[in-house]
Amino acid sequence: MKFRNFKMIGYVIYGRGSFDQLDEILEPNRKTGLPMIFLVDHFFENKPLIKRIPAKGNDKIIYADVTDEPKTKYVDSIAKQLKDEFGTISGIVGIGGGSTMDLAKAVSLMMNNPGSSADYQGWDLVKFPGVYKVGIPTLSGTGAEVSRTCVLTGPTRKLGMNSDFTPFDQIVLDPALTTNAPTNQRFYTGMDCYIHCIESLQGTYLNEFSKSYGEKALELCQEVFVKKNSWDDDSDDKLMMASYAGGMSIAYSQVGVAHAVSYGLAYLLGTKHGIGNCIVMNHLEEYYPAGVKEFRKMVEKNNITIPTGICKGLNDEQFDTMINVSLGMKPLWENALGKDWEKTMTRDKLRKLYEKL
Ligand code: NAD
Numbered sequence: 001m002k003f004r005n006f007k008m009i010g011y012v013i014y015g016r017g018s019f020d021q022l023d024e025i026l027e028p029n030r031k032t033g034l035p036m037i038f039l040v041d042h043f044f045e046n047k048p049l050i051k052r053i054p055a056k057g058n059d060k061i062i063y064a065d066v067t068d069e070p071k072t073k074y075v076d077s078i079a080k081q082l083k084d085e086f087g088t089i090s091g092i093v094g095i096g097g098g099s100t101m102d103l104a105k106a107v108s109l110m111m112n113n114p115g116s117s118a119d120y121q122g123w124d125l126v127k128f129p130g131v132y133k134v135g136i137p138t139l140s141g142t143g144a145e146v147s148r149t150c151v152l153t154g155p156t157r158k159l160g161m162n163s164d165f166t167p168f169d170q171i172v173l174d175p176a177l178t179t180n181a182p183t184n185q186r187f188y189t190g191m192d193c194y195i196h197c198i199e200s201l202q203g204t205y206l207n208e209f210s211k212s213y214g215e216k217a218l219e220l221c222q223e224v225f226v227k228k229n230s231w232d233d234d235s236d237d238k239l240m241m242a243s244y245a246g247g248m249s250i251a252y253s254q255v256g257v258a259h260a261v262s263y264g265l266a267y268l269l270g271t272k273h274g275i276g277n278c279i280v281m282n283h284l285e286e287y288y289p290a291g292v293k294e295f296r297k298m299v300e301k302n303n304i305t306i307p308t309g310i311c312k313g314l315n316d317e318q319f320d321t322m323i324n325v326s327l328g329m330k331p332l333w334e335n336a337l338g339k340d341w342e343k344t345m346t347r348d349k350l351r352k353l354y355e356k357l
């Protein structure tokens with residue numbers, strides 16, 4: 001048995017208003033003459049948050065276009081722009097949802113690694129540490145703030161740059177930044193966390209480390225989406241910690257069926273991560289009966305509509321593409337169904353599942 005020796009994030013600050021300590025946090029990490037780059041979710045352009053960003057000297061604010069989830073080409077173009085303009089930089093601060101945080105991680109790595117980010121999609125392919133990087137979530141649920149990956153769609157695959165160099169050096173968890181996120185978006189991203197917990201807690205990779213974090217994250221999600229009758233600051237506080245704990249849980253285990261199937265949708269149809277997971281989860285009673293029952297209860301209670309019929313009219317070739325992408329996520333299937341997963345999840349069975357979505 002070989003145990004995973006995993007790299008954690010460097011520093012964590014948590015609390016409402018902790019964003020305002022960013023200046024003092026960054027100060028010792030500034031290198032003379034080299035700018036700090038703030039990569040900010042385009043949602044915040046012209047919003048009050050921009051005035052609170054401690055940009056000075058030749059620092060630069062770049063708005064991240066997250067209309068589509070991050071692509072390797074986009075990462076490469078931001079890194080090239082920064083190299084052309086500055087040579088190198090003091091660091092990069094990603095402020096936004098999972099997409100912006102993943103972009104910031106990837107750009108940090110590409111400042112110090114040759115070639116294209118597509119060359120590093122996989123496990124432990126990144127050669128050199130990136131520049132100093134900070135993650136500041138404005139949506140809670142993905143766990144991207146703690147994970148050792150940054151998910152990218154490249155020319156041939158949708159896969160992260162998984163490496164010990166990928167985790168942030170610093171994260172700033174300020175739940176006030178998630179206030180006022182649209183109800184649907186908050187639900188979809190929140191459900192990413194809920195689904196991480198179900199998949200981790202029912203997976204074959206589970207150990208006590210993962211379980212401890214997974215159970216806490218699940219409990220917090222249930223308080224927010226099942227027990228409470230309306231959204232308040234306490235919901236944001238709890239969901240931010242749920243995301244963190246959910247991310248810690250999968251750091252030592254893996255996700256499962258919902259994610260494996262949802263990756264196929266994302267690759268072929270561009271379905272977003274949170275909503276894609278929800279679309280799939282809705283049909284997984286065979287694998288996660290209790291989780292799916294509770295999931296449906298949360299959908300109803302929070303007045304959310306989950307899209308249906310998204311695979312209607314697809315042809316054989318398109319179904320095959322999704323099936324190939326999905327079955328390629330071997331560790332996810334093994335975690336969900338055990339070592340003999342290929343006997344349970346045949347191409348035919350997966351096709352029937354996709355047809356239902
Ligand atoms: P997102 O980052 O894609 O953002 C979704 C939308 O919400 C965008 O339109 C964005 O502009 C907007 N938004 C962000 N913050 C907001 C706020 N406070 N108020 C209003 N709107 C806001 O959504 P997400 O669900 O956080 O992230 C999904 C991404 O995370 C995917 O790209 C997925 O691959 C990635 N992901 C990464 C990991 C990891 O471990 N690295 C894990 C899970 C998911």
Ligand code: ZN
Binds near residue numbers: 142259273
């Ligand atoms: Zn996820």
